[in-house]
Amino acid sequence: MECNLDLLVASLVGGERDRCLVLVREMIAQGHQPAEIVTDGIEVAMATLDRKCTAEQFNLLEIMLAGRAVMAVTQLLFPGGIDRPNPRASIVVAVLEGDIHDIGKSIIKILLVGAHFKVIDCGKDAPVAAVIKAVAESGAVAVCVSSLISSVIPLVREVKPKLRAAGLSHVKVLAGGAALKQCSAGTLGVDFVGQTAFDAVNYVGALLDGIHAAH
Numbered sequence: 001m002e003c004n005l006d007l008l009v010a011s012l013v014g015g016e017r018d019r020c021l022v023l024v025r026e027m028i029a030q031g032h033q034p035a036e037i038v039t040d041g042i043e044v045a046m047a048t049l050d051r052k053c054t055a056e057q058f059n060l061l062e063i064m065l066a067g068r069a070v071m072a073v074t075q076l077l078f079p080g081g082i083d084r085p086n087p088r089a090s091i092v093v094a095v096l097e098g099d100i101h102d103i104g105k106s107i108i109k110i111l112l113v114g115a116h117f118k119v120i121d122c123g124k125d126a127p128v129a130a131v132i133k134a135v136a137e138s139g140a141v142a143v144c145v146s147s148l149i150s151s152v153i154p155l156v157r158e159v160k161p162k163l164r165a166a167g168l169s170h171v172k173v174l175a176g177g178a179a180l181k182q183c184s185a186g187t188l189g190v191d192f193v194g195q196t197a198f199d200a201v202n203y204v205g206a207l208l209d210g211i212h213a214a215h
C-alpha cells in the first residue's frame with residue numbers, strides 16, 4: 001500500500017497525469033481513503049516541488065504539469081463537482097487578487113460539495129469586492145480565502161471589515177494555504193486559520209451545528 005503512495009508522489013512530481021490516475025484507481029480499490037491520498041500523496045508531492053523551488057531549480061513547465069496531474073487526481077477522488085439539492089448552506093471560496101495558485105481552493109471546493117454545501121467559487125486572482133458581492137448575493141454563511149503568495153496578506157485583512165461595511169458581519173472568514181497557515185487568526189483579522197482543506201469542512205460543519213443548536 002505504501003509503495004503505491006510513493007509511486008503516486010513520484011508520478012505527481014513528474015507530472016505523469018495518466019499514470020497518476022491509474023495508481024489512484026488501484027489505491028481506491030485497495031481501500032485507501034481520499035483524505036489519505038490528499039495528505040500523504042498530493043501534499044507530499046507538492047512539498048517536494050516546494051523544495052525544488054527553494055533550491056532554485058524552479059521549472060515552470062514541470063510545476064504546471066504537476067499541477068495538471070494534481071487537478072486530475074483531485075477530480076477523480078472527489079467527483080461530486082456539481083450542485084446538490086437542498087444544500088446545508090452556501091460557502092464562498094476565493095483566491096484573492098495577485099495570486100493564481102488555485103489547487104488548494106479546488107480541493108476545498110470539492111470537499112465542501114462532497115459534504116453537501118453549495119459552493120460559490122470566485123476563482124483565482126479575485127478582487128475583494130467580488131468576494132463581498134458573492135457573499136451578499138448568495139447569503140453565504142462563510143468565506144474560505146486561500147493564498148500561497150505572502151503579498152496577498154493585506155487583502156486578506158480587508159475581507160472582514162468590508163463584509164462588516166456591507167452589513168454582513170455575521171459571515172465567518174476562514175483562511176488557509178501556505179502563505180496564511182503560519183499566521184494567527186488575529187494577525188489576519190479572520191475567524192479561523194486552517195492547516196488543511198479538511199479543517200475548513202470541519203469548521204463550517206461545526207458552525208452550522210452551532211447555528212442549528214441555537215434555534
Ligand code: B12
Pocket residue numbers: 042043046047049050053054060063064067098099100101102103104105107108144145146147148149150151174175176177178179181193194195196197198199200
Ligand atoms: C504548483 C505551484 C505553482 C503553479 C500553480 C498552479 C495552480 N493552478 O495552482 C504555478 C506554476 C502556476 C505557480 C506559479 C507561481 N508561483 Co508557485 N508554487 C506552486 C507550489 C509548488 C505548490 C502549490 C500547491 O498547489 N500546493 C498544493 C496545495 C494542495 O496546497 P495548499 O494550497 O497549501 O492547500 C492545502 C492547505 O494549505 C489547505 N488550504 C488551502 N487553502 C485553504 C483555505 C482555507 C480557508 C483552509 C482552512 C485551508 C486551506 O488545503 C489544501 C489541502 O489540504 C508552491 C510550493 C508550496 N509547497 O506551496 C509554489 C509557491 C507557492 N509558488 C511561489 C511563487 C513565487 C510563484 C510565482 C510568483 C513564480 C514566478 N516567479 O512566476 C508564480 C505565481 C504567480 C502569481 N501571481 O500567483 C512561491 C510563493 C512564495 C511566497 N510565499 O510568496 C512558492 C511557495 C514556491 C517557493 N518556495 O518559492 N506556482
